[in-house]
């Protein structure tokens with residue numbers, strides 16, 4: 001039998017410090033092949049069509065039962081967070097951040113890759129329409145308006161985080177919030193996170209599960225806030241790429257460009273801008 005000290009040793013590094021836990025959580029990817037934009041009562045909705053796997057028709061209670069369309073994703077990266085922030089940038093570039101057909105198209109494309117963002121448990125202002133869609137047409141959907149307000153809130157939380165951490169000081173004007181107000185805002189957003197506790201009896205693992213993709217993205221942001229410099233001084237921190245202005249995780253300190261924008265690529269871009277100008 002092992003002593004408690006031996007067991008603790010097994011979980012320590014060479015310096016005797018307890019090793020960091022691998023942070024793992026799960027979100028459910030709900031996969032459909034097609035997404036369509038539809039209008040009901042003058043509001044835009046995106047509906048999922050053509051499930052990749054036939055879903056079980058057994059619905060309801062606290063949410064829709066989607067059976068085999070759900071793939072649990074074990075997550076240790078910031079994929080959802082960054083993809084949603086990029087989507088927000090893309091929408092903002094159109095200079096029209098209201099729910100419209102063009103923005104719905106961008107969102108539908110995002111869904112194709114990442115799945116249905118909500119599992120019907122969403123606190124949608126148009127919940128009745130969504131329930132009707134399912135009962136009458138077996139269509140799962142969500143309102144573009146609701147998606148966009150979640151997207152906007154995610155971006156605001158991210159900006160507040162960058163500002164408070166001093167990563168991007170240009171993000172000072174976050175809906176006119178002061179530094180202290182930004183901190184309070186971050187606190188309130190993180191404390192509202194809704195995650196479920198599960199225990200995987202096959203793997204004997206405790207798992208935290210997000211109930212929709214926005215919650216999962218917020219959880220990823222929360223994990224980002226816990227990233228520290230590692231033992232050999234490598235600086236895993238979030239930074240804004242000097243070339244494309246998008247966030248990325250630094251692999252070394254003072255890394256200025258994301259993997260998509262190597263310095264060479266950035267240089268070429270600069271030259272071509274100069275030529276055009």
Ligand SMILES: [Zn+2]
Nearest residue numbers: 241244258261
């Ligand atoms: Zn970049």
